[in-house]
Amino acid sequence: MPRSLAVAVALALLVACSNGSTQKTSSTTPAAPNVLTGSIGAAKFTIDVPQPWNGTLFLYSHGYVAPGSTNPASASPDPVTGQWLLAGGYAIAASSYSATGWAIEEALRDQVALLDYFGAHVGKPKRVIAIGVSLGGIITAGLVQAYPDRFAGALPLCGVLAGGVGAWNTGLDSAYAFKTLLATGSSLQVVNITEPAGNMKLAANLLAGAGQTPAGKARIALMAALAGIPGWFLPTQPEPASTDYAAQEAAQESWESRVDFPFAFGYRAELEKRAGGNPSWNIGVDYRHQLQISPYRDEVAALYRAAGVDLNADLTALNAGATIKPDARAVAYLDRNVSFDGAITVPVLTAHTTADGLVVAQDETAYADVVRSAGKQDLLRQAFVHRAGHCAFTSAEVISLINVMLHRLDSGRWDDGSLRPAALNAAALALGSQDNAIGGFFAAPPSFVDYAPGAYPRPFPKGSTLPA
Secondary structure (H helix, E strand, O other): OOHHHOOHHHHHHHHHHOOOOOOOOOOOOOOOOEEEEEEEOOEEEEEEEOOOOOOEEEEEEOOOOOOOOOOOOOOOOOHHHHHHHHHOOOEEEEEOOOOOOOOHHHHHHHHHHHHHHHHHHOOOOOEEEEEEEOHHHHHHHHHHHHOHHHOOEEEEEOOOOOOHHHHHHHHHHHHHHHHHHHOOOOOOOOOOOOOHHHHHHHHHHHHHHHOOOHHHHHHHHHHHHHOOOOOOOOOOOOOOOOOOHHHHHHHHHHHHHHHHHHHHHHHHHHHHHHHOOOOOOOOOOOHHHHHHOOOOHHHHHHHHHHHOOOHHHHHHHHHHOOOOOOOHHHHHHHHHOOOOOOOOOOOEEEEEEEEOOOOOOHHHHHHHHHHHHOOOHHHEEEEEEEEEOOOOOOHHHHHHHHHHHHHHHHHOOOOHHHHOHHHHHHHHHOOOOOOOEEOOOEEOOOOEOOOOOOOOOOOOOOOOOOOO
């Protein structure tokens, strides 16, 4: 998540992915660590080693940093979790990566270089556990796919686990629907973006105008539904009722305007530059089918009826104009950085909030599907937290998941009883009030829940074919 997007209105929902937030300290006093900082090439790093060290290293991968933004290294998802790890004798380390934006290529290289540095200057760990949030979640899963012998386990949190090609294709669907239905005749670019700042400003202005009419709101709901964007925005507010379609659309509009549009209409330019072209397409996509598999199809249908707009005509227009083709070289780059084959060889425990409008919970379905196809489902477990927000976990929820992973590695088997929502919630609650907070300041009770997120809109497992 770009730090630049952590504005006051969405701070509670975004802060868990920020590397620079000020947070309360844990009630547990950590051992005084030895701290090493420096650079490996253009990548800054930080290493904290407690005294005594128990031999386990947690390698943390941070989230997306907007192109050109400040990029310091931070060694844990949040300071509370970091202090808990150090107090338990666990070392923590992280690279800042040597680039910003969709820096997966650099991150994979830089994180492994940091492991080599750690081994040379601190000592060889008994085991390394990869952990990361958001873009760091896809990097974490990418590390154990590309370097399985370097890791004992992985905790991708709120990760882009549909992979790069799938994620940007899904984002394109929403942007394309906006351009076709709400920005007709405008100069808005959805691919091959040449001037990202102006493109983002134009998109924001067009969205603000569209949200002024019932027809515009119905179409905003459609573009959100095609990408699986949920109708719940702030964790400080209760989830809208299942038939409160007006509130759901308002939340989707907030996700789009405050969080998703910078990626769709601005940051895509950075990806296209590094990939050498446009890596996304919609040629051959049936948008009637895409709406049918969306969990928000009833909302869309109801809002279209209330606005007196012909949904069938809009879907016909979307299908008729679906002619965007990809640059094969760019797809290959994004597939390398990174798509998933599911052939994991170490335990992986993922987690997602149920209402994440930047990296949707359906990413978990995409990852589980490829792991199952590879016959590795016994190595994967997934947890869900009933809350709005991207990476909006409490420190206690993260620590509870870390404990489950540690038990899995110590015992050689999953304790599925400890992964039940009631058990996870009890474990988190037992950590105390200071740890049961998002960002160290917004108190929130543990909210693990049984949840099935549904199908991912545009899956692309590694090895999939491109459209002709």
